[in-house]
Amino acid sequence: MPKQKCKNKRSLNRGFCVGKxxxxxxxxxxxxxxxxxxxxxxxEIGMCKVSENTYIGLKDAIFEKFGEEPEDDTQIGGECIRVxxxxxxxxxxxxxxxxxxxRSL
Numbered sequence: 001m002p003k004q005k006c007k008n009k010r011s012l013n014r015g016f017c018v019g020k021x022x023x024x025x026x027x028x029x030x031x032x033x034x035x036x037x038x039x040x041x042x043x044e045i046g047m048c049k050v051s052e053n054t055y056i057g058l059k060d061a062i063f064e065k066f067g068e069e070p071e072d073d074t075q076i077g078g079e080c081i082r083v084x085x086x087x088x089x090x091x092x093x094x095x096x097x098x099x100x101x102x103r104s105l
Contacts, residue, residue, distance in 0.1 A: 021057045031058055
């Protein structure tokens with residue numbers, strides 16, 4: 001018995017969902033290309049032609065699906081200093097430091 005052909009064909013140009021974000025496939029491929037070759041964040045965003053929030057959402061969804069991002073050995077803050085980092089602020093080049101004085105009991 002011959003196999004039936006699939007009647008439900010869709011073009012990749014219609015886009016697809018990564019996480020909850022609907023984007024064109026080539027934007028995801030460009031993002032992965034930039035990540036592999038260690039492009040700067042702004043260069044990747046410009047190359048992908050997406051907003052900063054969309055880029056962050058795509059990156060988070062991809063790393064959640066395929067594995068974690070490599071850990072960075074960078075230490076932020078120090079003793080008695082807590083630093084709050086917002087991903088959107090990081091994209092804008094703004095790091096907000098929140099210094100909290102606390103005592104160990």
